Amino acid sequence: MNKTPSPFLQRRHFVSGLAAAGLAAPWIARAQSSPARVVRIGSPDLGTAGKPSPGGGTLAIVQANRWLEEAFAKDGIEVQWHFFRGAGPAVAEALAAKQLDIVSLGDLASVIHKARGLPTRFIAATGRGTDSYLATAPGSTIRTVADLKGRKVSVLKGTAYQRPFDNLLAASGLSEKDVKLINMDWPSSKAAVVAGQIDATFGGPDLFILREKGVNILPLTRGQGPAFTINSGLLATEDFLSGNAALAQRVVTQLVRAAAWASKETNREALIKLYASNSGNPELSFREELAGDNLGVRYSPLLDEGFIANYQTVLNDGLRLGLIRGEGFDVKAWFQPQFVQQAVKDLKLEKVWRETNATGKAKGAA
Structure with a gap:
């Protein structure tokens, strides 16, 4: 139960x-x-x-x-x-x-x-x-990580999302100190970004539910490699x-x-x-x-x-x-x-998955 x-x-x-x-x-x-x-x-x-x-x-x-x-x-x-x-x-x-x-x-x-x-x-x-996603408030001009400087952004600290967020900031020459970081749970973050009380929130694919409310979703980690996933x-x-x-x-x-x-x-x-x-x-x-x-x-x-x-x-x-x-x-x-x-x-599943080596490549792959 x-x-x-x-x-x-x-x-x-x-x-x-x-x-x-x-x-x-x-x-x-x-x-x-x-x-x-x-x-x-x-x-x-x-x-x-x-x-x-x-x-x-x-x-x-x-x-x-x-x-x-x-x-x-x-x-x-x-x-x-x-x-x-x-x-x-x-x-x-x-x-x-x-x-x-x-x-x-x-x-x-x-x-x-x-x-x-x-x-x-x-x-x-x-x-x-x-992947992780950045949801921006309706009407926001935020389009890149660099645009977050000085903005109110929520991330639930201590969760897996904090690492890719910090790595994205670092890749743009920023750190958490360069944004107005707010530690907020996911339901509260969604409500706050829709209401424009914060400029953006960073989290998982559940943020796509906010699209119908005018929130823009930026897939900033997609294709960026393991440091961002x-x-x-x-x-x-x-x-x-x-x-x-x-x-x-x-x-x-x-x-x-x-x-x-x-x-x-x-x-x-x-x-x-x-x-x-x-x-x-x-x-x-x-x-x-x-x-x-x-x-x-x-x-x-x-x-x-x-x-x-x-x-x-x-x-x-x-x-x-x-x-x-x-x-x-x-x-x-x-x-x-x-x-x-x-x-x-x-379960006799020995042939379903291939093991990966330390670099993340499938063993035996060219």
Whole structure:
């Protein structure tokens, strides 16, 4: 069933949440416990119109089809879905309070959480190369990144969108200090840009819903390379994996099943319609986002060299841009590819996806 965050999750500050949960240290002892009777899954809420949703990725396919509920029903295990309007920072609070077992996050958010000491392991990829968009207020003269200088711009800080936004600014010789940056959640940002209370907002393809209200959408990251796009994945807590690795495997298996379906070009229209129906966002949003994409590349669940190297770049960018404090962590050791590998083997999908090397190119390609 769908559940909204408790007041505790919305009020607690991230740092105080860490302290309250005793997770300030990089690692905690793995508690020995009986198998879980509930699997608690968390995600930023990318839905609208009263439809909580993880948006447009393979987890959304699993959610819409209720595949996890089916996979756990025979053992009487409940699946709880928790969606957070506060996105990555709110998910971090819930993780710190030990209120979630598995979470879906964009790259920067998950890297920030890991760098701050939340004991997670990366168990599957859910999407690659997602673009971001700049929505400008009706009548705005903003056409380029350089035009943002001195303007009021909203970005939800601590989410995956902050990194490509900062990289776009840097490429134009600007930084966050050169704009009037406002930290605002996605629903509030949409309302504010439509009303002209801010000049622009930076976010995902759900912004296309604002076109009919006179808002202009600029695809500034499209075709600009990996420094400007977003990857996402599924993470599990160390506590959950210590006693429930078999349950985590079931979750990943259903995710890989979804990835195989999404990777088929013949399913493109059905995929777009599923995303729209499940999230309440218009089909246009997903059709625009997926235009020209190789679905088999975008939805590969493999935790291969290219995917891991991208997360190392995210960490490096985060440190360089001041989005992450400290010295970082061992990115490669964070990943646990065996869950996806087992699912691919069990589902006989060995020939569906090609692994990428550290430069992001398919292995064996010229």
